[in-house]
Amino acid sequence: DQQVKQNSPSLSVQEGRISILNCDYTNSMFDYFLWYKKYPAEGPTFLISISSIKDKNEDGRFTVFLNKSAKHLSLHIVPSQPGDSAVYFCAASARFSGGYNKLIFGAGTRLAVHP
Amino acid sequence: EAQVTQNPRYLITVTGKKLTVTCSQNMNHEYMSWYRQDPGLGLRQIYYSMNVEVTDKGDVPEGYKVSRKEKRNFPLILESPSPNQTSLYFCASSGDRGKNTGELFFGEGSRLTVL
Numbered sequence: 001d002q003q004v005k006q007n008s009p010s011l012s013v014q015e016g017r018i019s020i021l022n023c024d025y026t027n028s029m030f031d032y033f034l035w036y037k038k039y040p041a042e043g044p045t046f047l048i049s050i051s052s053i054k055d056k057n058e059d060g061r062f063t064v065f066l067n068k069s070a071k072h073l074s075l076h077i078v079p080s081q082p083g084d085s086a087v088y089f090c091a092a093s094a095r096f097s098g099g100y101n102k103l104i105f106g107a108g109t110r111l112a113v114h115p
Numbered sequence: 116e117a118q119v120t121q122n123p124r125y126l127i128t129v130t131g132k133k134l135t136v137t138c139s140q141n142m143n144h145e146y147m148s149w150y151r152q153d154p155g156l157g158l159r160q161i162y163y164s165m166n167v168e169v170t171d172k173g174d175v176p177e178g179y180k181v182s183r184k185e186k187r188n189f190p191l192i193l194e195s196p197s198p199n200q201t202s203l204y205f206c207a208s209s210g211d212r213g214k215n216t217g218e219l220f221f222g223e224g225s226r227l228t229v230l
Contacts, residue, residue, distance in 0.1 A: 002157075004157075006157075009155075032215070032216045032217055034216065034217065034218060036221075041223070041224070042223055042224070043119070043205055043207075043221030043222050043223045043224050044158070044205070044221045045221070046218055046219070046220075049216055049218065089157060089158065091217070093216060093217030094217075100146050100163075100165055100209065100213065100214055100217075101213065101214065101215060101216060101217035102160065102163075102217060103160075103217040103219060104160075105150075105157040105158040105159070106157050107155050107156060107157040108157055
């Protein structure tokens with residue numbers, strides 16, 4: 001059973017418009033949520049995160065919103081640029097034994113930003 | 116430059132022929148982990164290590180082995196590869212910040228095909 005779900009495999013957006021990527025989770029014990037971006041033939045790179053005690057975190061063109069009651073988070077990219085075309089993974093983090101948080105990933109959403 | 120280095124990047128092999136994918140990080144991170152990425156399933160954790168000589172199973176450990184004899188290296192061993200291990204593999208590491216957030220630094224990936 002997937003604990004982190006990204007229900008949209010793909011999204012197409014026009015350059016300059018807003019991109020909204022969605023993610024749902026089931027485990028209320030998650031304490032951090034992260035977004036990773038992945039280009040072809042490269043490893044995922046960290047984009048932005050949010051603590052479970054916050055409802056919004058902003059970094060430049062990227063904003064993540066967290067709705068704990070709905071167990072839902074979203075990544076907003078404004079304005080979208082062609083260089084944003086990539087696969088975006090949502091990940092949730094929970095503390096396991098040993099003192100490190102473990103990341104559990106969604107299936108990813110492929111974003112295409114076209115001119 | 117801080118990085119996680121994996122080798123080989125691409126490999127085609129045959130069923131039953133033992134292989135090792137190497138992983139090395141230069142950030143003095145204690146925590147290292149292996150993930151596999153499959154379509155529709157996202158990234159799933161295979162094994163992780165919290166320090167030298169300390170390793171443990173992730174979510175999909177069957178058919179894999181790891182070792183952590185040095186802090187910087189964390190090789191992934193497939194003793195007898197099978198076609199269902201055809202996948203894209205990522206090594207990742209995490210430092211102090213990741214203890215709380217789970218944030219990982221990923222290598223560029225190793226695409227493995229087992230015939």
